[in-house]
Amino acid sequence: xxxxxxxxxxxxxxxxxxxxxxxxxxxxxxxxxxxxxxxxxxxxxxxxxxxxxxxxxxxxxxxxxxxxxxxxxxxxxxxxxxxxxxxxxxxxxxxxxxxxxxxxxxxxxxxxxxxxxxxxxxxxxxxxxxxxxxxxxxxxxxxxxxxxxxxxxxxxxxxxxxxxxxxxx
Numbered sequence: 001x002x003x004x005x006x007x008x009x010x011x012x013x014x015x016x017x018x019x020x021x022x023x024x025x026x027x028x029x030x031x032x033x034x035x036x037x038x039x040x041x042x043x044x045x046x047x048x049x050x051x052x053x054x055x056x057x058x059x060x061x062x063x064x065x066x067x068x069x070x071x072x073x074x075x076x077x078x079x080x081x082x083x084x085x086x087x088x089x090x091x092x093x094x095x096x097x098x099x100x101x102x103x104x105x106x107x108x109x110x111x112x113x114x115x116x117x118x119x120x121x122x123x124x125x126x127x128x129x130x131x132x133x134x135x136x137x138x139x140x141x142x143x144x145x146x147x148x149x150x151x152x153x154x155x156x157x158x159x160x161x162x163x164x165x166x167x168x169x
Contacts (some may be wrong), residue, residue: 028163031055032153037062042150042161045143048168052143053123058082061112065138066105071126073100080118082110092120102126 024043031039037059044053050071055078063085075098083091084106092098100106102125110118127142147166154161 022165024163024165029161030154030157030159031057032150032157032159032161034149034153038064040146040150042146042164044165044167045147046167047143047147050126050143051123052146053121054146055119055121058108058110058118058120060110060114060116060118062110062118064108065130066107066132067128067130067141068105069100069102069124069126069128071102071124073104073125074098074123075100076121078119078121080110080114080116082108082118082120085109105131 029041029043031041033039039057041055041057042052043055045051058080066085075092075096077092077094077096077098079094081091081093083089086106088109127140129137130139130141132138147164150161150164153159
């Protein structure tokens with residue numbers, strides 16, 4: 001029989017166990033309109049790790065401001081197509097998986113002649129540092145900012161965004 005060490009207190013608290021898996025359904029968090037060209041559905045935010053997971057719907061001809069990532073990004077294309085303006089020969093289509101290392105710089109673009117929207121799932125660590133044509137910083141988008149933006153847009157659009165999985169709050 002195993003014996004506890006002499007200095008082990010019998011009344012010490014039980015160790016903290018991780019939460020069981022957390023689940024939300026595909027329609028549990030709403031898509032919120034950011035502009036007439038893009039809507040986002042926030043799924044998870046981990047404020048401790050700087051992680052934000054979302055789905056984005058882009059209209060044909062949409063272009064995200066050029067940005068640099070401070071952490072890695074993972075993406076899966078569900079519908080439509082998109083590419084980076086800097087690398088137009090690499091087109092992401094349904095089922096495409098993309099990994100972006102920290103430090104990558106690009107401009108996400110959807111084809112203007114495409115019929116229908118593009119839907120992409122993203123897991124993003126760190127921040128997007130948005131840049132103008134001269135390389136000047138115009139904005140920063142990170143986990144706390146995305147959560148704040150999503151909550152504000154949900155309230156504005158009278159939608160329930162309470163089911164987002166949030167860690168580190």
